[in-house]
Amino acid sequence: MAVDRDAPRRSMAGRALALLGVFDAEHPRLRLTELARRADLPLPTVHRLVRELVSWGALQRDADGSYGIGLRLWEAATLAPVAGRLREVALPFMQDLYEATRENIHLAVHDGFDALYVEKLAGHRSVPIVSRTGARLPLHATGVGKALLARADPAFVRAYLERPLLRCTRYTITERARLARELRATAARGFALTSEEMTLGSCSVAVAIPADGQEPPGALGIVVRSVRTDLHRLVPDLRAAAEAIGRRLDDLAHRAVRST
Amino acid sequence: MAVDRDAPRRSMAGRALALLGVFDAEHPRLRLTELARRADLPLPTVHRLVRELVSWGALQRDADGSYGIGLRLWEAATLAPVAGRLREVALPFMQDLYEATRENIHLAVHDGFDALYVEKLAGHRSVPIVSRTGARLPLHATGVGKALLARADPAFVRAYLERPLLRCTRYTITERARLARELRATAARGFALTSEEMTLGSCSVAVAIPADGQEPPGALGIVVRSVRTDLHRLVPDLRAAAEAIGRRLDDLAHRAVRST
Structure with a gap:
């Protein structure tokens, strides 16, 4: 016993x-x-x-x-802010992205050193991948994770880079200096890209949800088969969705402040 | 204090x-x-x-x-069977229904005397309604609820009918005998219909997810604006989705039994 x-x-x-x-x-x-x-x-x-x-x-x-x-x-648990506010606001925009692509659409937040998947939309034609609602995956190996890391507090990023970087596939970026460069490039262009870094056969594009001068409340990503090479084509719609979600969350936050 | x-x-x-x-x-x-x-x-x-x-x-x-x-x-909580097994199996089929209709797509179970909403897909063009993931609504006033009641254990239905039936709108069925007739009709035709019984301006069609000789593990419903009168047109797709979900759940249950 x-x-x-x-x-x-x-x-x-x-x-x-x-x-x-x-x-x-x-x-x-x-x-x-x-x-x-x-x-x-x-x-x-x-x-x-x-x-x-x-x-x-x-x-x-x-x-x-x-x-x-x-x-x-x-x-x-459906009353948790991630499930209530964030997910409810994001869902119609995620549906639009799903309709346009029929691929895996992800909404994730960062919790500790992980990307925590708050919502995943997928259909029968979407590439099968490991994520699921409630799953945790390494920030540096996923599109949503890299989008979040690129906008995170510098002290947090330094702490992240000091830990061993898990190798998920042979394409995962596990060298600190290379990941640091990748995050700077991600921040500069405003979206993250992955190519078979989490799952062989799939690649992804992701953007952080903007928040007024604060850390992003989450990131939005699309995962497609890696034979598709037109990830950049998805960026305008993805960015428009993330910006609309950010504005709506700001509106809700201001309304909450006014009502107290 | x-x-x-x-x-x-x-x-x-x-x-x-x-x-x-x-x-x-x-x-x-x-x-x-x-x-x-x-x-x-x-x-x-x-x-x-x-x-x-x-x-x-x-x-x-x-x-x-x-x-x-x-x-x-x-x-x-994402590990609860309703969220894991039921929702994961149902989601791609719900996406197909959403794509075909762009309306509110519901997955609900019955818990006590309520319909508990496990998943709700909705887009910008869907009619705004009160349901949300995690919400409880009265079984007798909702499409998914009536679909579940029509297939429930007779003793449970008798107990349900003995309680006061909450009036949600002026169209909610609150007379016992009328509700009992409605449930028999629902069972006979194999799908439930509501017309402004939960929310004015919206109507719905729903079917129970079939399970081998057991109570249905849930129900699938579509809620549309009540000016649309072609609810019957949605029944074949809805029924096909519910049957596919039921088969997949049966497969998973048999696989679980074999692996123990």
């Missing part, structure tokens, strides 16, 4: 959160014993907490006895 | 969940005092729990000092 080494430090609320944190894309459903092992908590504690989490709707029990994230937690 | 009347009954984990549960679409951001009042918890308890929730990422503090749902909770 696992010993709760953090027992004196972790409160019950902290342990309940720890249980929610052990689910990931590869493990969206877990059995009680797996929950206990992954959260490093004793089984009786997990048993009691899981009962509480299920009764509230933060977890749900499947027919096979495993547990997954519950409907009520999902419902509460 | 609020007195925690449930103190002996509510654990710390339960109180942390209670804090997450007080956010809603009208209150996506709350101050500490509002959190305490809405959760009926003493301010010092709220203060301590909020600190823990923020440190994990279940809540986030805005620049103005109010709190909203945090990025990490949103990320965990």
